[in-house]
Amino acid sequence: MIAKKTSLESETTGDVALDRILGGGIPARSMVVIAGEPGSGKTVLTLQMLFHAARQGKKCLYFTTLSEPALKVIRYMQLFDFFDVELLDKQVIFVDLGACVRQGAERTLAEIEARVEKHEPDFVAIDSFRAIGELLQNQGGGARPFIYDLAVQTASWGATTLLVGEYTREEFPVFAEFAVADGIIRLGSERQELTSVRELEVLKLRGAGYTSGRHFFDISKAGVSFYPRVSTPSDTQVQPSADPGARATMGVEGLDDLLGGGLPSGSATVIQGGTGSGKTLLSLQFLIEGAQRGEKGVLFTLEETPDQLRSIARSVGWDLAALEEQGKLVIKYTSPVELSTDRFLYEARKEVSALGATRAVFDSLTTMxxxxxxxxxxxxxxxxxxxxxxxxxxxLLMTVESEQLLGTAVISGHGVSFIADNLIQLRYVEIGNKLERAISVLKARGIKHNSELRSMTVGSDGLKVTSGRFKDLRGVLTGLPTREPRESP
Incomplete structure (x- = not known):
């Protein structure tokens, strides 16, 4: 008879995104090392988890050692929203081990055991654990026996144990705590130009289906917030459209004709064109058309601010503010100056889900x-x-800036055109002494489309796409067309 498999019980960290990274949370009754250099956020993360557990009615023991006394830790933690003074000494109990550590390993372990037996906690945290090891090493007794004895004891406590310490990644193979721990979570930061990005990496977590690689987080007054790195969903997570023939119309009659009725619902489209060619306006028209049909939409912009977009829309007779007030349109602006792309895309997915949007625009991939x-x-x-x-x-619509103003057309799409189901090209054409806009559908996956080059005009009544403007011209795609020579009678 084959025994039925049992799932591993997990303790939630209080952060949905972090739980997802960890494969459901921290395995219950495990020993996990939270490692990182000074200032990486180890203590904030640990206490945020403990206070969350305390709010669920669980008891937590937090041991401080030689790095920071308990009173100092409490004083700084009061600055965060997750801190609750009502839970101190009731659900979250601080114990200073500094004096015990100076008396040696046996005295330290005895004090920890006594406190655990007295309070019967669900969580035990020791911060900084490395400070204990270094002092015991200097005393000549050695830290390794203490660590192994502690590991044996934690197995009998029934508590989830967090060992917090200032370690670099190169030191992981050196210290015994990394060998006996069930999990290793590393916090750090990476320099990017003049800024730095905070990162989390799960290096080991026994029995958990955690997401490997580097993930990102911020520390604010609210505490630590995590943003899992953007990764491709599995095939089981990508559901086919309920109606494969459904279309999302653009709201521009001539363009919808080129697309055979509109974009396939659920498809991804790249709109590529030079500066001022009408990419943003075309994207806004797409969202407005959806709103008029009862579909909610989101515009994620890294360039124009919401006020700038509303002003641009007013110039062509569109009232974005009214659609926003009705809850049919959301404009989310993010400054590109200190952009964290994984966070930007993670929050975009959350916004789409929360709104129940069926149309979305990213303007632009070039800035991203x-x-x-x-x-x-x-x-x-x-x-x-x-x-x-x-x-x-x-x-989905995504805009991409092309470098060409006039001249030979190049399908660059910044290397992402192959990802899109559909590719719409906007360009300028010089006719006489004027620059005119031209539009064409270069690719439309799975539908019959017209690749004819048409004229696109922008007026006080919006966008119009018309045919025939370039009918008698040769070399339109060069941007400098000439008239077809007339046949001799």
Missing amino acids: SLGVPSDRRYKEMVYAIAKHMRGAGVT
């Missing part, structure tokens, strides 16, 4: 690429967000 450390990672992120939006049933 400035916050991504490598070209490969940039392409991975665009691919992943396209898949996530498809899985959520969202029809």
Whole structure:
């Protein structure tokens, strides 16, 4: 007879995103090392988890050692929203081990055991654990026997134990605590130009299906907030459209004709064009059309602010503010100056889900690429967000700046055109002494489309796409067309 598999019980950290990274939370009754350099956020994260557990009725023991006395820790933790003075000495109990550690390993272990037996906690945290090891090493007794004895004791406590310490990654193979621990969570930061980005990495977590790689977090007055790195969803997470033939119309008659009725619902479209060619206006028209049809939409902008967009829209007769008040449109602006792309895309997915949006626009991928450390990672992120939006049933538009103003057209799309289901090209054409806008559908996956180059005009009544303007011209795609020569009679 085969025994039925049992799932591992987990303790929630209080942060939904961190729980997801850890594969459900911290395994119950495990010993986990929270490591990182000074100032990386170890203590804040540990106490945030303990106060969350305390609010769930669980008892927590927090041992301080030689690095920071308990009173100092409490004073600084009062600055965070998660701190609750009513829980002190009742659900979250601080104990200073400084005096015991100076008396040696046996005295320290005895004090820890006595406190655990007295309070019967669900969580035990020792901060800083490295300080204990270093002092015991200097005393000549050695830290290794103490660590192994502690590991034996924690197994009998029935509590989840967190060992917090200032360690660099290069030191992990050196210290015994990393060998006996069930989990290792590393906090750190990475320099990016003139800024730094906080990172978390799970290096080991026995029995948990955690997400490997580097993830990102911020520390604010609210505490520690996590943003899992953007990754491609599995095939099971990407649901096919309920109606494969459904269309999301653009609201521009001539353009919808080129697309055979509109964009396939749930598809991803790249709108590529030079500066001022109408990419943002076309994207706004797409969202307004959806709102008029009862579909909610979100515009994620890294360039124009909401006020600038409302002003641009008014110039062509659109009232974005009214749609926002009705809850049909949301404009989310993020400054590109200190952009954390993984956080930006994580919050975008949350916003789409919370609103129940079926249309979304990212304006622009060109600006977003400035916050991504490598070209490969940039392409991975665009691919992943396209898949996530498809899985959520969202029809997605993404704008890309092209370098060409006039001259030979180049399908660059910043290397992401292959990711899109559809590719719409905007460009300028010089006719006489004027620059005119032209639009064409270069790719439309799975639908029959018209690749004819058409004229696009912007007026007080919005966008119009018309045919015939370039009918008698040759070399339109060069941007400098000439008239077709007339046949001799």
